[in-house]
Amino acid sequence: MELHNIEKLIEKYFEATTTVAEEEKLRKYFSEDEVAPHLEQHAPLFNYFTKAKEERFTKQVPLKPRRNYLKWVSVAAIAVFMVGLYFYQPTPPPVTLADEYTPEEIESAKEALALLAMNFNKGTEQLYYLDEFEKTTNKFLTKNN
Amino acid sequence: MKQTEFLNIVLPFRDKLFRMAKRLLVSTEEAEDATQEILIKLWSKKNKMESYNNVEAFAMTMTKNFCLDRLKSKQAGNLKLVHTNYTDASSSLQSELEAKDSISWVERIMAELPEQQKMVLQLRDVEQYEYEEIEKLLDMKPTAIRVALSRARKTVREKLMEKHNYGIA
Numbered sequence: 001m002e003l004h005n006i007e008k009l010i011e012k013y014f015e016a017t018t019t020v021a022e023e024e025k026l027r028k029y030f031s032e033d034e035v036a037p038h039l040e041q042h043a044p045l046f047n048y049f050t051k052a053k054e055e056r057f058t059k060q061v062p063l064k065p066r067r068n069y070l071k072w073v074s075v076a077a078i079a080v081f082m083v084g085l086y087f088y089q090p091t092p093p094p095v096t097l098a099d100e101y102t103p104e105e106i107e108s109a110k111e112a113l114a115l116l117a118m119n120f121n122k123g124t125e126q127l128y129y130l131d132e133f134e135k136t137t138n139k140f141l142t143k144n145n
Numbered sequence: 146m147k148q149t150e151f152l153n154i155v156l157p158f159r160d161k162l163f164r165m166a167k168r169l170l171v172s173t174e175e176a177e178d179a180t181q182e183i184l185i186k187l188w189s190k191k192n193k194m195e196s197y198n199n200v201e202a203f204a205m206t207m208t209k210n211f212c213l214d215r216l217k218s219k220q221a222g223n224l225k226l227v228h229t230n231y232t233d234a235s236s237s238l239q240s241e242l243e244a245k246d247s248i249s250w251v252e253r254i255m256a257e258l259p260e261q262q263k264m265v266l267q268l269r270d271v272e273q274y275e276y277e278e279i280e281k282l283l284d285m286k287p288t289a290i291r292v293a294l295s296r297a298r299k300t301v302r303e304k305l306m307e308k309h310n311y312g313i314a
Contacts, residue, residue, distance in 0.1 A: 013298065014295060014298050014299055014302065015295055016290075016291040016292075016294040016295035016298065017291070020273050020274075020275060023269075023270070023273065024273070041305065041306060041309060042302070044247040044248045044250060044251055044305060045251055045301060045302065045305060047248055048248045048249075048251035048252065049251075049270045049271050051248060052164065052252070052271045053164070053271050053272065053273075055160065055163070055164050055167070056160050056163070057159050057160050057162070057163035057177065057180055059177045059180070059181060061181050061184045061185065061188075062181075062185075063148050063151070063184075063185070063188050
């Protein structure tokens with residue numbers, strides 16, 4: 001009776017009309033040692049399925065919270081910025097002449113510069129003669145053209 | 146969602162994903178990488194995960210698509226090449242030992258099946274999913290599933306018989 005049942009189930013199995021429960025019955029039947037000789041050929045099939053289901057995934061999955069990483073970087077950046085602001089001191093105003101030299105020194109320097117400027121101007125005044133020279137050369141040039 | 150919570154959700158079907166990936170990609174390393182990739186993808190979507198009514202089915206579909214994409218991509222060319230190289234290199238000893246073991250024949254026979262039959266057989270006979278679940282996972286009509294399953298089972302039976310007869314003769 002049992003065997004007849006199994007034969008029927010096998011037939012149904014290959015037509016893909018068995019239910020999961022019926023397939024489980026077949027698996028169980030073939031996992032036992034007392035398989036009818038004429039059905040033995042099917043045993044590897046069902047035993048393979050049972051065996052295949054036992055394979056496990058053993059690799060570790062690195063679940064790094066990546067998004068948090070970026071968030072904390074920005075937090076750190078802001079912290080560094082705040083610390084920077086806290087210790088920040090405005091640069092001192094530029095040093096003036098009055099800080100480094102006494103008024104007398106400045107006065108004498110001014111005098112010296114004025115003297116230099118005056119003599120320099122004298123020199124430039126002399127150069128006005130060159131203007132006259134230019135005028136006469138231009139006259140020649142226009143004539144030649 | 147915390148990592149432990151996530152792992153608790155994922156743990157029951159993690160091995161199923163791996164077995165599915167291995168069925169399609171054949172190589173254990175490739176399957177491990179694929180599974181890892183899928184789990185990381187799921188982890189990155191963990192906030193949305195509560196809105197999925199069936200995380201397992203969702204993950205399974207993801208795995209299926211990922212592996213099929215992988216097989217289609219150029220890398221798959223390398224993969225196949227590497228794999229045949231691998232089997233060639235170790236054929237002498239390992240395959241001889243395996244050949245005696247008719248259970249491992251089934252694995253090899255299954256590797257030769259078309260992808261769709263492979264997946265149906267894997268989901269039904271190894272993972273024991275109901276037809277309704279397979280319909281959703283593979284996006285197939287019920288009749289198509291039954292036809293593919295019946296064909297796959299019969300092919301495996303025929304090839305197994307062939308090998309069995311060779312063994313006797």
